[in-house]
Amino acid sequence: MVQATNLGFPRIGGQRETKKLVENFWAGKITEQALDEAAVKLRAENWKLQQAQGLSQIPSGDFSFYDHVLDHSVMFNVIPQRFRHLAEGHERNFAIGRGIQKPATETQEKVDIEAQEMKKWFDTNYHYIVPEFETNQTFHLSANAKTVQEFNEAKALGIHTRPVILGPLSFLLLGKAAKNSAGLDLITLLPKLLPVYEELFAQLAAAGADWVQIDEPILALDISAAVVAHFHTTYTHLTAAAPKLKFLIATYFGRIGNNVSFIKDSGVAGLHIDLVRAPEQLEHVIANIGQTQVLSLGLIDGRNIWKTNLAAALKLAETAVAALGSDRVFVAPSCSLLHAPVTLRFEKRLASKNPELFDWLAYSEEKCKEVHVIAHALNHGTDSVKAELADNARSIEARRVSSHTTNAAVRQRLEAIVPDQLRRRNVFPTRQVKQHEANPLPAFPTTTIGSFPQTKEIRLARAKFTKGEIDAAAYHDFIKKEIAFCVKEQEELKIDVLVHGEAERNDMVAYFGERLEGYIFSENGWIASYGSRCVRPPIIFGDVHRVNPMTITETVYAQSLTSKPMKGMLTGPVTCLQWSFVRDDIPRSVVCTQLALAIRDEVADLEKAGIVHIQVDEPAIREGLPLRSVDFDFYLQWAVDAFLLSTTGVKDTTIIHTHMCYSDFQDIFQAIVRMDADVLTIENSKSDMRILGAFSTHGYNAEIGPGVFDIHSPRVPSTHEMKERADAMLKYIPSRNLWINPDCGLKTRGWKEVRESLTNMVAVAEALRAASA
Ligand SMILES: Nc1nc2c(c(=O)[nH]1)N[C@@H](CNc1ccc(C(=O)N[C@@H](CCC(=O)N[C@@H](CCC(=O)N[C@@H](CCC(=O)O)C(=O)O)C(=O)O)C(=O)O)cc1)CN2
Ligand code: MET
Ligand SMILES: [Zn+2]
Missing domain, CATH: 3.20.20.210 (TIM Barrel)
Structure with missing residues (x-):
């Protein structure tokens, strides 16, 4: 039997x-x-x-x-x-x-x-x-x-x-x-x-x-x-x-x-x-x-x-x-x-x-x-x-x-991609000079990775909106207030490059899935991610494309509240792919390229709206790496191409950030170099500094913010311990390239610990500036 x-x-x-x-x-x-x-x-x-x-x-x-x-x-x-x-x-x-x-x-x-x-x-x-x-x-x-x-x-x-x-x-x-x-x-x-x-x-x-x-x-x-x-x-x-x-x-x-x-x-x-x-x-x-x-x-x-x-x-x-x-x-x-x-x-x-x-x-x-x-x-x-x-x-x-899974216009646009769409106009050293000139920042600039606490109130307001208990106007009004609050907090903390805080997003992938064609989303398709945390991957069933801008309203509003630069915040194509349930009737690489074109359009719209810093998160690029090394190159080729397709259609003075949060970089250094981002924020607080040494030996010369504290834990790091980490980083990274930031977004944390942690973090940057003055 x-x-x-x-x-x-x-x-x-x-x-x-x-x-x-x-x-x-x-x-x-x-x-x-x-x-x-x-x-x-x-x-x-x-x-x-x-x-x-x-x-x-x-x-x-x-x-x-x-x-x-x-x-x-x-x-x-x-x-x-x-x-x-x-x-x-x-x-x-x-x-x-x-x-x-x-x-x-x-x-x-x-x-x-x-x-x-x-x-x-x-x-x-x-x-x-x-x-x-x-x-x-x-x-x-x-x-x-x-x-x-x-x-x-x-x-x-x-x-x-x-x-x-x-x-x-x-x-x-x-x-x-x-x-x-x-x-x-x-x-x-x-x-x-x-x-x-x-x-x-x-x-x-x-x-x-x-x-x-x-x-x-x-x-x-x-x-x-x-x-x-x-x-x-x-x-x-x-x-x-x-x-x-x-x-x-x-x-x-x-x-x-x-x-x-x-x-x-x-x-x-x-x-x-x-x-x-x-x-x-x-x-x-x-x-x-x-x-x-x-x-x-x-x-x-x-x-x-x-x-x-x-x-x-x-x-x-x-x-x-x-x-x-x-x-x-x-x-x-x-x-x-x-x-x-x-x-x-x-x-x-x-x-x-x-x-x-x-x-x-x-x-x-x-x-x-x-x-x-x-x-x-x-x-x-x-x-x-x-x-x-x-x-x-x-x-x-x-x-x-089904006639719902294919879209002729999307297929044609894919066919028409040319190599020039996969590269910036100039190499990083040239861009860096122009960027620092056009948008000067203090040494050791401080920033965060994007999200601020997703409080009970935010989730409840969204749940009410989903259930129809409050209308769109009331919900958007609520989100605007959250954004304003978050901007004010960051100004008080004296952070240099601000974010809008992602209050409107249930999740960094689901949010985009809900705004793109070719996706459906479930009510209850939850799976475990870590500890008690769950995710509800959106479902890609057909050709993906963007019909309307997805993040411009919130970003432009946030920028209007401050004279400091506001960083636009997008999820990259590989991460959208990796954290969705993906159709299995066409290759993943094709789905990823469709996602890349949608993000490329969003990047262009952010730039047009005057946003200078644009972060395209790719925390899942390492996760998608095949288990056997013979299969690495094939994956990295299309995955990095997709990232390039989504990020390179901008002026030299537009600063492209990307973010990855894991410590296993060994297998993908060359790929990270090829991604050609201007600023890279990575997880580093728990891993040792050798990883940074490896970045320099692999010819990484762009700006980098290795996280100075771990956001998965409610514990508040002291200025002293973060300063020690930053000092160790300076052994590997030239000071003009070092950013000071947490490991990842702060959405799972509470405001009290976030304020304390970021106060201590900003003090690290100030101490570094004082020491190098
Ligand atoms: N997709 C994805 N993968 C990721 C990450 C990520 O951010 N996204 N980050 C890394 C770490 N993993 C994470 C995974 C989940 C969460 C997380 O915060 N999950 C939330 C759910 C997020 C969400 O979808 N929230 C929805 C629905 C929230 C909800 O439960 N609402 C209640 C009502 C409100 C309430 O009473 O709280 C309900 O529906 O019953 C929303 O905000 O709208 C949770 O488990 O609590 C964080 C990190 C790696 N992988
Ligand atoms: C898992 S990576 C998270 C990046 C996102 N921008 C955030 O801060 O939440
Ligand atoms: Zn992260």
């Missing part, structure tokens, strides 16, 4: 219950007990929902309040020194994710601990908390290990689940050495780590588990032969130690390639592969697994919202069944459904206002059903699910022939 399975279900809840619970807990509105009880209910609902869709292997242990990698670290006692004195429990876990700051009281000293680093999970917009390992790292399993507890919780409901855990090699190699353990070779910790996995497996076996899913996503990366050898010894060892369990090694987001070589005689019972990202790997993998091993087929796209072409998926699955026999085949989504929204049940507006497009969609709940239909067809013949297959074929065909 082919099994219908799943790798992970979204944990946020159908209506973002988890997010709301966690934020209420942080606000002191609910107790730890209430938080736990609500989570028990949510998990039960998730399991039952998957059962109701007809899945036979349902994951457990995939729930988290903040991040599953953080939970895993805690379960194995990988807790950085600076958090160890805190009492065990949710509060400590949240502190690891968010940092913690408490003023001194009569009985307690003040607490001020920096959060652990957060990083993009492969090429997704999900962020994980990077495990920090120490040279003398000891591992032990926490009492009531979460994985065992949640398995038992499902068992008590009569649901036999497949526990999911992060595998030892991915756990180690996705981590980093703690600051006090520089030079630590992470793999050397493996012998100390494995006994704890053995203990966990023993507990799972005792609880009655049989299949256990072990995620080893690093198998989709370029890993060395030495690491592949470690996979072999590790799993040979672990499977021998846990004879009662069947291990399913899960890979996703790309092809396993030759890393598959360890599988055959490793003793593992099965392997999961992503056949959405890499359908061509099926044959190679079938040829390289052992005689009795199970192959789990990732046939349903866990990263997107389109209905699966069931006939095509079935055909691929039939190849596997023919080669392996039905007892050795599982059907599954390509990856955990963490990256897909929960259910279409709450998409009332799309269903009624846009039934044609609604018919093309499948969220997690519907994807589970698709898994079931494929497995059922394989087990009982296509006639047994005839109606479902016919219905699906009708939707797929309707989307294929």
Whole structure:
């Protein structure tokens, strides 16, 4: 029998219950007990929902309040020194994710601990908390290990689940050495780590588990032969130690390639592969697994919202069944459904206002059903699910022939792009002289990355506007007041290059999606991004183009309030692409070029309106990088071209800023140089200064603002610590090129901490100016 399975279900809840619970807990509105009880209910609902869709292997242990990698670290006692004195429990876990700051009281000293680093999970917009390992790292399993507890919780409901855990090699190699353990070779910790996995497996076996899913996503990366050898010894060892369990090694987001070589005689019972990202790997993998091993087929796209072409998926699955026999085949989504929204049940507006497009969609709940239909067809013949297959074929065909997905004018404009549209008139050194002459700024200019606090009031006003409780005039009036307030605050803080604050934007990508043709947007298509934060990616279903200006009114209004320069704020084409759900019927590069033309028009309009500083954010350009280095160049070519297309149609004196917030620049330095921005603001506050050294060795000569503080944490940085960072930066960056700014936008922060942090930040610039005068 082919099994219908799943790798992970979204944990946020159908209506973002988890997010709301966690934020209420942080606000002191609910107790730890209430938080736990609500989570028990949510998990039960998730399991039952998957059962109701007809899945036979349902994951457990995939729930988290903040991040599953953080939970895993805690379960194995990988807790950085600076958090160890805190009492065990949710509060400590949240502190690891968010940092913690408490003023001194009569009985307690003040607490001020920096959060652990957060990083993009492969090429997704999900962020994980990077495990920090120490040279003398000891591992032990926490009492009531979460994985065992949640398995038992499902068992008590009569649901036999497949526990999911992060595998030892991915756990180690996705981590980093703690600051006090520089030079630590992470793999050397493996012998100390494995006994704890053995203990966990023993507990799972005792609880009655049989299949256990072990995620080893690093198998989709370029890993060395030495690491592949470690996979072999590790799993040979672990499977021998846990004879009662069947291990399913899960890979996703790309092809396993030759890393598959360890599988055959490793003793593992099965392997999961992503056949959405890499359908061509099926044959190679079938040829390289052992005689009795199970192959789990990732046939349903866990990263997107389109209905699966069931006939095509079935055909691929039939190849596997023919080669392996039905007892050795599982059907599954390509990856955990963490990256897909929960259910279409709450998409009332799309269903009624846009039934044609609604018919093309499948969220997690519907994807589970698709898994079931494929497995059922394989087990009982296509006639047994005839109606479902016919219905699906009708939707797929309707989307294929729809007249709404193509726009002839857009296609023609794409055809007509010429190389001159991808370059500035002069090189940066020439532009810099003209820019400084036309628009002089103080040395070490200060700025922010764009957004200011998205307060409860702003969100409520927008929610009321969306529901029709206030009209457009009242809402726009409200936004104008917010912009005016934000400008005044920045003037008081003595910032040099101001921003309007982005109060009108629900999100930096969704906002543009809602204003471009070719997009639709959902009411409830939320997915997790980091911690309690969610995003609602807009959906690109057709050719994208701009009909009206998108940001001019707010920017021009903001500029009218101040004599200081107002920076226009746009989201770049690659980021719009990366953070949307993208149509899968034409290449991503083409969609990206369409987006670039739309942004190019907006840049031109901002310039025409007298805006001198224009920032085109590209925080997702690194995230979109393929997992295998052989694929890098192709991607970087079209991605950077798209950025150039959107930004180069301006005068020499117009200052193009771009912003990226992550620390993994190693693989894309040349691409950043080629982007040819005048000012680049990057995340740097948590990473070390070597990155800046690398910028200079790669010939980066433009202006740069490496963030002096981390905006993901509510903690207020001191002037002293930021000054130290800026001084260190000056070892690598000529002083005329250095900007002083935060790591990223301030939308998730509160005004109080923002004022304090920026006051301290401006003091850094003043100190630098005084020192260089
Ligand atoms: N797309 C995207 N990806 C990104 C980033 C980003 O800014 N955008 N930044 C980086 C970090 N990731 C982030 C992801 C999310 C958020 C974030 O702030 N998310 C908000 C939601 C933002 C949003 O869409 N807000 C809407 C809807 C807000 C809402 O929940 N409204 C309430 C009503 C109002 C209320 O009671 O608060 C409701 O609908 O029920 C709006 O402002 O209009 C959240 O989870 O809370 C921040 C950073 C990397 N990836
Ligand atoms: C995730 S990058 C954010 C850039 C955007 N301009 C902001 O400040 O929010
Ligand atoms: Zn950012």
